[in-house]
Amino acid sequence: MHHRGDLLPHANLPVHREELLLDITKTLTNHGFETSNIYDRSCFDLVARRELILILMKVLVNVDGFSLEQAQEIKMVANTLLASPLVVGVKSKNEYLEEDVVYERHGIPVIAMETFRNLIVDNLYPEVFAGRGGYYVQIDGQIIKELREEQDLSLKELADLAHVSRETIYKYETGRARAHPETAMVLERILNMKITVSVNLFQVPLTAKDAKIGESEHKELEELGYGVIKTNRTPFDALAKPDQIRSKDAQPIIANLDKQRNQKLLTKMAVNLRDISSITDTEAAFILASRRKLNSIEGVPVVHNWEMEELKNSRDFMKLLKERRDN
Structure with a gap:
């Protein structure tokens, strides 16, 4: 797992939404995506496809402008078209979005421009996601259990080495808890194996409960x-x-x-x-x-x-x- 360093300088980032859209469209087309026109006053700004990946993309300077109504509609459309909704932005309130971190607004993944470029250009998926109480990573509990047993460690012994509780290790192994990045790094050093799982940004959302079908x-x-x-x-x-x-x-x-x-x-x-x-x-x-x-x-x-x-x-x-x- 890559450790996140300090915030990267944002001086070179586009500050106007039109510039962001042009930058994103250029990046997509230069890396094998077919892109649509840009649509105003829509729950998505553009559509992009590369083979089996179909993205409905919303682009905002401040991602707090993404409303619940927009999210509900983009989920309905994405579910029907088997597409992945994605919001790309620069900041939330007065804070810049961090690189290689997945945020969330109304159930839709939100990423920074740098994260978007890493994803499209280098096929690098982020592992860290922001949630209530800080940053988290999803870990592969089955790998932890297999490596622990191979090293003949009990739940308590591994917990003591990682400075967490026995119950926490059990929850990791059974997929009932997510970990802070620092804890995951400690476990990776102990077990000498990568245990974190990348965030799947290309999931198709479930049908919204309030979808107006069959009117x-x-x-x-x-x-x-x-x-x-x-x-x-x-x-x-x-x-x-x-x-x-x-x-x-x-x-x-x-x-x-x-x-x-x-x-x-x-x-x-x-x-x-x-x-x-x-x-x-x-x-x-x-x-x-x-x-x-x-x-x-x-x-x-x-x-x-x-x-x-x-x-x-x-x-x-x-x-x-x-x-x-x-x-």
């Missing part, structure tokens, strides 16, 4: 085998999540709905839909009520409510989207 205004999609998640802080109006039983071959759909928008705004939204769809491996669609014959907007298929009533299942819906996208 009555989206009954056409529901009847085709989709659960609909309404979004308020994304570049699209809703996510349609295929039912795993009824729609085995269907992809998630990002959709914009009929809200009496003018053609200029619809065109702008179509560009965003197409951009996000290409990176997240989702289908994009407009679902409109208008009777005006319109098959696509900027390459994004348009399906009318009255047409959906004639479809039998998600397979018919996906076939119609493909036909209109290809044409």
Whole structure:
């Protein structure tokens, strides 16, 4: 485990959010990630993919500006898209975020710019996370137990050597407690083995309990085998999540709905839909009520409510989207 030294100087860090976004986008693209446009007033600022890693990223100078509402929505979107939400920032209150430390806001991991660069450029995952009462590391309890038994040490003997209680060593071995970095370093010296575990920053969050799925205004999609998640802080109006039983071959759909928008705004939204769809491996669609014959907007298929009533299942819906996208 690497020991964290003093804070690194921050004089060279970008101080404006726009500069942070450009710096992050450049770092991602230079290291094999495909990146989206940057989206204003969204729970995520950009999307990035490299092979199986899909990141929904929020970028802030002060991470305290990340709200509970944003966190709840980004969790719902990330769960549906099998993506990892991540906040990158510079400081909290008046304190700079430390390098190689994972913080947390409303259940979303938060890291400093230096940590982000280490992760993307050098594939170095942090091991230390900040929690109530200080800094902690997750340790591999099975390794501790195996090494202790190999060295013929009892729980109490190892505890005495590490200056902790017997109960603490037992909790470490059974995965019931996390350790302070200093204690982990002592144990590593005693056991002569690395025992800390890197923080997995690319986990997919569980579905938020308050996800608004299956609302009555989206009954056409529901009847085709989709659960609909309404979004308020994304570049699209809703996510349609295929039912795993009824729609085995269907992809998630990002959709914009009929809200009496003018053609200029619809065109702008179509560009965003197409951009996000290409990176997240989702289908994009407009679902409109208008009777005006319109098959696509900027390459994004348009399906009318009255047409959906004639479809039998998600397979018919996906076939119609493909036909209109290809044409």
